[in-house]
Amino acid sequence: MEIDRISDTPEKFVLVTGTGWTNALKRRVARMIGTTLAEAGFGLVTGNSTGVDYWASDAFCAARAERGESVPSAFIQVTLGGMRFLRRGGLPLPGYAAPRACKVPAHSVEAWKREVLVRSDAAVMVGGGRGSLDIARRFIERGRPVFPLPFLGGITGNSDFVFQEILRTWDGHPVPGLSRTQFLRLAEPWVSGTGPLANLLRGTLAETPDVFISYRRSDAPAAAGRLAYDLAEHFGQRRVFLDIQGIAPSRAWDQSIEDALQQCKVGLIVIGRQWLAPGRDGQTSRLHEEEDVVRAEITELLQRKKAIFPVLVEGARLPDASELPDPLDPLLRFQATAIDNGSWGVTMNLLIREMEAVIGL
Numbered sequence: 001m002e003i004d005r006i007s008d009t010p011e012k013f014v015l016v017t018g019t020g021w022t023n024a025l026k027r028r029v030a031r032m033i034g035t036t037l038a039e040a041g042f043g044l045v046t047g048n049s050t051g052v053d054y055w056a057s058d059a060f061c062a063a064r065a066e067r068g069e070s071v072p073s074a075f076i077q078v079t080l081g082g083m084r085f086l087r088r089g090g091l092p093l094p095g096y097a098a099p100r101a102c103k104v105p106a107h108s109v110e111a112w113k114r115e116v117l118v119r120s121d122a123a124v125m126v127g128g129g130r131g132s133l134d135i136a137r138r139f140i141e142r143g144r145p146v147f148p149l150p151f152l153g154g155i156t157g158n159s160d161f162v163f164q165e166i167l168r169t170w171d172g173h174p175v176p177g178l179s180r181t182q183f184l185r186l187a188e189p190w191v192s193g194t195g196p197l198a199n200l201l202r203g204t205l206a207e208t209p210d211v212f213i214s215y216r217r218s219d220a221p222a223a224a225g226r227l228a229y230d231l232a233e234h235f236g237q238r239r240v241f242l243d244i245q246g247i248a249p250s251r252a253w254d255q256s257i258e259d260a261l262q263q264c265k266v267g268l269i270v271i272g273r274q275w276l277a278p279g280r281d282g283q284t285s286r287l288h289e290e291e292d293v294v295r296a297e298i299t300e301l302l303q304r305k306k307a308i309f310p311v312l313v314e315g316a317r318l319p320d321a322s323e324l325p326d327p328l329d330p331l332l333r334f335q336a337t338a339i340d341n342g343s344w345g346v347t348m349n350l351l352i353r354e355m356e357a358v359i360g361l
Helices: 024-040 052-066 109-119 130-141 159-168 180-187 197-205 221-235 253-263 293-303 326-333 344-359
Strands: 013-018 043-047 075-080 103-106 122-126 146-149 211-214 266-271 307-313 337-339
Touching (some): 013 024, 013 109, 024 052, 024 122, 024 197, 043 052, 052 075, 103 109, 109 130, 122 130, 130 159, 146 197, 159 180, 180 197, 197 221, 221 266, 253 293, 266 293, 293 326, 307 344, 337 344
Parallel strands (some): 013 122, 043 075, 122 146, 266 307, 307 337
16 A cells, blocks of 8 residues: 655654553653654654553654644554543543544454554554554564563553563564664663664664765774674664675665765774785775775765764774875874774774764664
8 A cells, every 4th residue: 555645754654552551651651752753753653542552642743743844744543443442430531633634544453453554664562462462473574673662560561571472482583673682672771762762763764874884805894894783783784884784686886885975974984904905006005096995985975074983993003194195184183993802892882872973863
């Protein structure tokens, strides 16, 4: 099914669902998720039940309105006709009053599940039981990520159930786009903001990379690969470009690199002890050859005014100005970071924090 989208409609939509009965913690979490989706530029899909659906919708629509952005273009409420949620005493408990343009009717639970699956690129579960697990399984079968939050208590709905069931069958049915380590990060209680959820959503749904890793294959491929792995674990694989991982089959390698250089926000320059290895003449560094790929990558990053992070590995030093061709002189203006096995974890955390300040959510 094709969904009509106008110019300010987000490219990616996230289903937020869960228990229809919420305590103060779940209401707070649902509102934080709704706000985060709006701020990150995602669209929201919910149902018309009370609880999680209501509070995520309320916060999402309020955040869009505050930003002067259209609500109907980014919010889809799949309504289950004829279904009433009753509180004690038999009084109807209505769901969020979505604008008419946002509503999509479904006339059975099965139709509701099919509708949200068609319209959503990922799903976040706050509580819920076997019904939420069935939705999660369908998303996984379609190659779409799911994010069940296991750290929430509550009167109804075992928040840990969906998380544990997916983890139990991980070897045969992993969540698409997530490593097991990333999935386990969902169990970390939120201290501020939405914890790792925002990064994980962006990492699985991103269309373009945020981080471009430039390195010389004859210099430090192992260190470049380790850096790429750690950055992908934090930001998500789609947000980190490394040539041997980021070029799809049948795509021209030079065009893939050019696209990544244009789209990224950060350039990570990996400098090892052989980075200045001589070129064809056996004396002058390969960087002085105009057709050198590493030279071209750095020149492009500098010209496009990307944030540059030179990283020194394997005991390498930063080159002197006399060792660089003129177009690469500005590289020396950027503070270099030395990283080795002994300081790897601490230094990576510092690098990631500095990158987050550039990349944002």
